[in-house]
Amino acid sequence: MSNKYQEFSGLNLPSIEQAILAKWSESQAFEKSVELRNGATPFVFYEGPPSANGMPGIHHVISRTLKDLVCRYKTMQGFQVKRKGGWDTHGLPVELQVEKELGITKEDIGKKISIEEYNQKCRETVLRYKDKWDELTRKMGYWVDLNDPYITFDNKYIESLWWLLKKLYDKGLLYESVSIQPYSPAAGTGLSSHELNQPGTYKDVKDTSAVVMFKAVKDAALTGSNWYKSIDFSGLQSDELFFMAWTTTPWTLPSNLGLTVGPNIDYVLVKTFNPYTHLPVNVILAKALLGKYFKPEGENGDFAGYKEGEKLLPWTIVASFKGKDIEGCRYEQLLPYEANSLEAIKSITPSADPFRIISGDFVTTEDGTGIVHTAPAFGADDYKVGKKFDIGILTLVDRQGRFVEGLGEFSSRYVKNYKDDADYVDVNVDISVKLKKENRAFKVEKYEHSYPHCWRTDKPILYYPLDAWFIKTTDLKDRMVELNKTINWKPKSTGEGRFGNWLENMVDWNLSRSRYWGTPLPVWRTEDGEEELCIGSVAELTEAFDKATAAGYNKDVKGIVDLHKPFVDDITLLSASGKPMKRVPDLVDVWFDSGAMPYAQWHFPFENKEIFAQNYPADFIAEGVDQTRGWFYTLHALGSLIKEDVHEELKKAGIAVNDTKYPGLAYKAVVSNGLVLDKNGNKMSKRLGNVVNPFETIDTFGADATRWYLITNASPWDNLKFxxxxxxxxxxxxxxxxxxxxxxxxxxxxxxxxxxxxxxxxxxxxxxxxxxxxxxxxxxxxxxxxxxxxxxxxxxxxxxxxxxxxxxxxxxxxxxxxxxxxxxxxxxxxxxxxxxxxxxxxxxxxxxxxxxxxxxxxxxxxxxxxxxxxxxxxxxxxxxxxxxxxxDTDLEERMQLAQDTSSLVLSLRKKVNIKVRQPLQKILIPVLNPEMKAQLEKVADLITSEVNVKEIQYLTETEGIISKKVKPNFKVLGNKLGAKMKAVSAAVNNFTQHEIAEIEKAGKIALSVDGEEIVLNLNEVDITAEDIPGWSVANKGTLTVALDITLTDELKKEGNAREFVNRIQNIRKESGFELTDRIFVQVLDNALLRDSLTDFKNYICAEILADNLEYVSELQGGIEIEVNDTLLNVSVNKKG
RNA sequence: UGAUGCUUAGCUCAGCUGGUUAGAGCAGGUGCCUUAUACGCACAAGGUCAUCGGUUCAAAUCCGAUAGCAUCAACCA
Structure with a gap:
């Protein structure tokens, strides 16, 4: 082992990183970092599973950097941080990609290609870019355990989901119901919100819109109500009253079952004429929208003189009331036929009580009439409010987009031109015409609005009731809201605002998807729908399967091999009464897959209960802000929904359970990072070609520089302009x-x-x-x-x-x-x-x-x-x-003082053009108090050597020498004086030097403001030294520095000497001498510099490590140097 | 359309519960190579704090409105 520190041979981050990566993998550094913390408190992190069917981008680098740095930090802090990786493998994007590659559409599945082959293809596609992801993971230094990742298509994973679903089912939280969903009659399929968000789906179209008139029924409720009694009928056109409602889809009018008003919206009853039939009418609409239908000059117009063809409608407000006043009023059905008779309605919803005024919060007075025509089958709001008031539901349009039979002249007609029929006659126009004729239309016009279209057929979609499975998240709303308050959100506003509001307005989770590649809903059902079975494990399925097989079913089924379609669909089970049951066709939302990862990644509760118990809930998760209503929500929802079941399973395994440890929370802290935009703030997209390739970036600049940049440039939750x-x-x-x-x-x-x-x-x-x-x-x-x-x-x-x-x-x-x-x-x-x-x-x-x-x-x-x-x-x-x-904060403070002082002196030097190498005699610093002086004295040496001056002189008694400036301390004085602040401030700013001296000496000063005497204390003003007349002065905050720029001969000489040293040092360096080499120097005698060199000979020699400095009258092979505008010939040689 | 966030120097960002010269870095400017670093250092210059209104003695900061940008949700009469 060397006892020398290794030097870098240049700063090449990518190559340093490669060496480190090799070392890490050789020494299993990651695994070791986890092992070393065995027995330590765990810090639980959940990896949000990426989908590996697309290439990773730079935005993945930022969120993974964030995850990685937190995990590394916590590890260094002594926690044990296991990081189990995962892959998200199901879902529509995978299917779409497969369809694109095979050149097929959804209709071809089961025809041109079997479901088995199709799903096999999905399975192959889904991890296509896994290698690329692994490479990125490695290169960017993201430490995550990819040896044993959870994979959402894995049977075990699916089994955990089934367990969850069964628990929800048993609690009655999983139910099937109708929901109003976007539906394309042309394609014959429901559309996912993803499909609806494809570019170009929303188009501006002109539709026939109609303001129609619903005639009020004079029943007891109406005539007995206070608002009705308040009407003076003597002034009215007739005793017929009409509720006016607006629609852009007249084809929904036969399905009308209610009229919705805003409870707190102001409505008025207006007497006027119908502009089409010219019959006198009395209409009800929102007060705020009067202007849309009536001209101001028509108010209280000439009723008697009104005749056909008259452009100006006379009108008069007869009564005003709130929406809630007319709630419950009844009206006559607008377009009665067989198919929408009361009997027909009751046959669908026996309890239905339609054709009433109901109230809903969604009603606005932005457009229309403030009274909303409500057809529960064709709008989500309509459906909701309709259900609340039990007005029934009519679906008078079939799945091809045609009116059903039993609607008179409209029967069997397409509500929109779905078949590209050249002779198509718009049924909406015909309905409007009919209503005009019947004195039931007030205004019919073309209305331009943006409306969603099917991305495949380009035809308008309609909102249509479709069967779907739901999770009753609304039941757990309060718990979810409460638990959310305990989550540490970064940034806070996302948790309180976006997420909090989302929870407040939550609707039940629409779980089902009519797709092929996903987790099947484990519900089997008899053909008549009478009996149903929810399966919660492979064991349960096997048992039921065996039972059915024994009864003679499942002859061609091999057994339970794969929990996907089509295998599970082939399985027939036996109902309690012995009837065959088939699986319902739906798959579950992929968000359920990812939201269930805390449980399913460990195959809970079938295995690993202890591991699960230690790794639940997460201390920390992080993903993009787009996951707020995605993963963040599904994790949170499932955590709340499944709390008791988790407790139960853990108890069974003998694990201590309490609400503090397992409050039903899936994560305690969440960081939602923003987007990565290009440098101009545009979204990165392949189309624009502004996508940053993370591999190139890392290869060129290194992962460290990239990571450091991503983290320090902007807070993670702000969008980053890359x-x-x-x-x-x-x-x-x-x-x-x-x-x-x-x-x-x-x-x-x-x-x-x-x-x-x-x-x-x-x-x-x-x-x-x-x-x-x-x-x-x-x-x-x-x-x-x-x-x-x-x-x-x-x-x-x-x-x-x-x-x-x-x-x-x-x-x-x-x-x-x-x-x-x-x-x-x-x-x-x-x-x-x-x-x-x-x-x-x-x-x-x-x-x-x-x-x-x-x-x-x-x-x-x-x-x-x-x-x-x-x-x-x-x-x-x-x-x-x-x-x-x-x-030592005092120390840090005075060093700051030294840095500031130096900076000021350098600034002054620059102003007068005296370089630092030229010594100056002194600087003056006015000190405002003893503490400041003491602080400065301790760093005086640092300052003098840094700025090359001989001494610091402190000015304490300053009147007459320096001029001071005083200004009020607004924070202190503002509280004391309030409104008088302005006047006092003006007075203080006008203080003379003498007055400043007075307050400094006496500690206070009295002044008269607006005839009132106010005493100011010293601590209520800030006094700074501003100027020293005749000196070059600079200041920063309360610090003021003056520089003595007098150049004496002595100083000049020293400056020359220093300049000379500098030149010689350069020569040393150029000549490649070692740091420790001694030299001898010869100088061709020069009158101008002779004194400088002699006087400072010792200094010079010490600096340049010269044994001698010789003046010679003749020099050969010397180098010409310039010292402060004087040319000098020298020779520099190594000694020995 | 709604919810949320953002808008401060040419660019990227600081600016705490309101307190009076609004700060950094980069780019551009000027000047500097003293045995770490010119891939550097220093200095100076750059601002109607998006716009309008309000609260207050005092607003970049608090409130309201408007505009633009972004995300998510929705598009519904």
Whole structure:
């Protein structure tokens, strides 16, 4: 083992990473990092399963970086973090891809290709890019266990899902019902929301819309109501009242069963004329929408003189009332036929009580009339409100999109032109015409709106009642809302806002999908639907199967091999009464697959109950924000739904269960990261060609730089504008700086043989600057730990960046350089080495979670010499813990003061064009209080050497020398004075130097504002030194610095000497001399510089390691150099 | 259409419970190679804090409206 630190041969992150990757795999570093924490408190992480049927993109890198860094951090903190990987394998995208590749459509399945072959194809396709995913996982340094991943198509996985479904079924939480879903009559199929979200499905179309009039029935409820009694019928056109409702789909009118009003919306009764029939009518509509139908100039118009053809409708408001006042009123059916007779309605829904005014919150006064025509079969809202008020349901359109028989002249007509019939006559127009004629239409017009179309047939879809299976999530709503409050959401607003609202407005989970490749719903049913059986395990199925087989069924079925279609569909089971049962055709939503992963990944409850018990719930999960209503929801919903069953199973296994440990929560903390956009803020898409290839990025810039960039550029939950330039900057600025600092350390540590073998020098024996950087370092540890615990890696990373750049590299190392190469190897030097070593070692540990490669490389190279840590990788080490005793805030403050002072002096020098190499005599600093002076005195040496001045002069008694500025301390005074603040502020700003001196001396001053005497105390104003007349002054905050720019001959000479040294050093370097080579120098005598060189000869010789400096009158082969505008001939030679 | 979030320098981002010179980095500008680093350092310049209104002595910050962008949900009379 070498006792020399290994130097990097240039900063090449990708090649460093390759070496580290090789080492990791050879030493099984990941596995070891988990094993080392055996017996430690587990920190549970769930991997959201990616789908490997597509290529991974850069957005996967950010979410996986986030997951990885949390897991690595927690591991370093002493937790055991197992990370079981997983693959999402079912679902529509897989099917669509297979169909595309085979060139088939859904209709061909079961015809051109058997379901068995089709599903086989899906199974093959689904892990197509697994290799690519594995490669990315490896290269980006994502530590996840891919040796034993959960795979959602696995029989065991499906069996766990069946167990869950059975539990829900037994509790009555799994039920079949009708739901209103997008349906394409042209294609004869329901559409998933995914299909509805394909680009181009929403098109602007012009449809015939109608405002129709429903005639109120004067029954007891109506005439007995308060609002009816309030109407003065003497002024009315007639005693007929009409409710006006608007529709863009007149074909739904025969199926009308109710009218919905907003309970708190204001409605009015208006007397007027029907613009088509010109008959006098009284209509009811929302007050806010009057303007849509009536012109202001028609109000209280000439009723008597109104005749046909008159453009202006006279109208008068007769009465006003709220929606809730008319709730329950009845109206006459608009278009009565056989098919929608009350008998027909009752035959479907015996309890139905249709043709009433009902109320719903979804009603708005944005458009229409504020009264919504309600046909429960053809709208989700309609269905819901219809069900609530039990008005029945009529589906007078068949699955081809045709009216059913029994609708008179409309029977059998297509409600939209689904067949591309050139002679198609729009039935909506005919219905409108009929209503016009019957004095039942008030306004008919073409209305343009966007309407969804089937992506396959391009025909308009309609909303249609279809059978579907649901999970009754609404039953558990309160629990889910309560539990959500205990989840640590990052960012918080997503949990409270987006997710919280989603929970508040939750509807039952529509679970079923009419597809082929997915988890089958384990429900078997007799043909008449009377008997049903839900299967909860393979054992149950086997038993039932055997029973049915014994009864003579399943002759051609081999047995239970695969829980997918078509195999399970071939299985016939026997009902309790001995009838055959077939499986219902539905599959379950793939979101159920992923939401069930906490259980199914361990094949719970069939196996691994102890493992499950230790790994539930998750301490942390992270995915894209698009998963809020996806995975985050399904995990949460299932956690709530299945709580008691989980308790029961764990108890059975003798595992202690309580609500604190298993509250029915699937995860305790969740980070939802934003999207990755291109550098212009556009979404990345293949079409635009702005997709960033993660492999290229990592190969070119390294995973560390990429990860660091992704994490520090923006908070994970903000959208990230991905710009390659940003990665380059990170590489240069951050990794470059750290690299140089390491190389610097190694350069000298190798010379001196520093191996941290000397005993740790106590802080109080170290110089100020060492104590300062160690104080800052420990402050940094505190900050980083706090941020990391709060899932704020961005803040953590930025804090590390600042430390490396501003504190360590550009202050500590810069100021301490001499200590490393000058002098003997004794206490001060060792102190410097120990300090810098500690900084480097701690830093790489702090950054290890985010940049796992470079940190490990540096750490191992440091450790190879010092062997302070007994282990193979930084990821096996413990995260640094801050040493409070090392933190000295006063010290950090005064070092800041030194940095600020230096910066001000440099600024002044630049202003007057005097370079730093030219020494100056002094700077003046007005000190406002003794503390400030004391602080400055401690760092005076640092400042003077840094800015090359001889001394600092402190100004305490300042009246007359410097001019001061005073301003009110708004925070303090604002509270005290309130409204008088403005006047006082003006007065204070006008203080003379004398008044400022007075308040400083007396500690208070009285002033008269608006005739009132107000006493100001010293602590209520901020006094700063602003200017020193005749001096060059700069200030920052309360710090003011003046620079004496007088150049005496002495100073000039010294400046020349320094310039000369600089030139000689350059020559040394150019000549390739070793650092320790002694030289001798000859200078061709020059009158202008002679004094400078003689006076500072000793200094010069010491600096340039010259044994002698000779003045000669003649010089051959010399080099011409320029020293402050004077040319000089010198020769520099190595000695010996 | 709704919910949520965002809008601060040319670009990427800070700015805590309101307090008076709104901060960094990059790019651009100027100047600097003192034995770590020119892939660097220093300095200076860059702003109607999206717009309008309100609350307040005081608003980038709190409230309301508008516009634009984004995500999700929906598109319904």
């Amino acid at each position: 710009d390659i330039e940003g990665i380059k900057e990170v590489q240069r600025k951050f990794f470059g700086t750290l690299y140089n600092t390491y190389q610097f350390f190694v350069l000298y540590a190798n010379v001196d043989g520093f191996a941290f073998t000397e005993k740790y020098i106590p802080l109080e024996e170290r110089p100020e600057i060492d104590r300062w950087i160690l104080s800052s370092l420990n402050t940094l540890i505190k900050k980083v730990t706090l941020y990391m615990n709060d899932y704020e890696p961005t803040m953590a990373g930025r804090a590390i960046e600042t430390f490396v750049d501003e504190h360590l590299s550009n202050w500590y190392v810069r100021l301490c350089r001499r200590r490393f190469w000058k002098g003997e190897y004794e206490q001060d030097k060792i102190s410097a080495y120990q300090t810098l070593y500690e900084c480097l070692e701690t830093l790489v540990k702090l950054m290890a979670p985010v940049s796992p490669f470079f940190s490990d490389a540096v750490f191992c190279q440091l450790n190879a010499v010092t062997k302070r840590f007994n282990g193979g990788s930084i990821h096996h080490a413990d995260f640094p813990v801050a040493n409070e005793a090392a933190i």
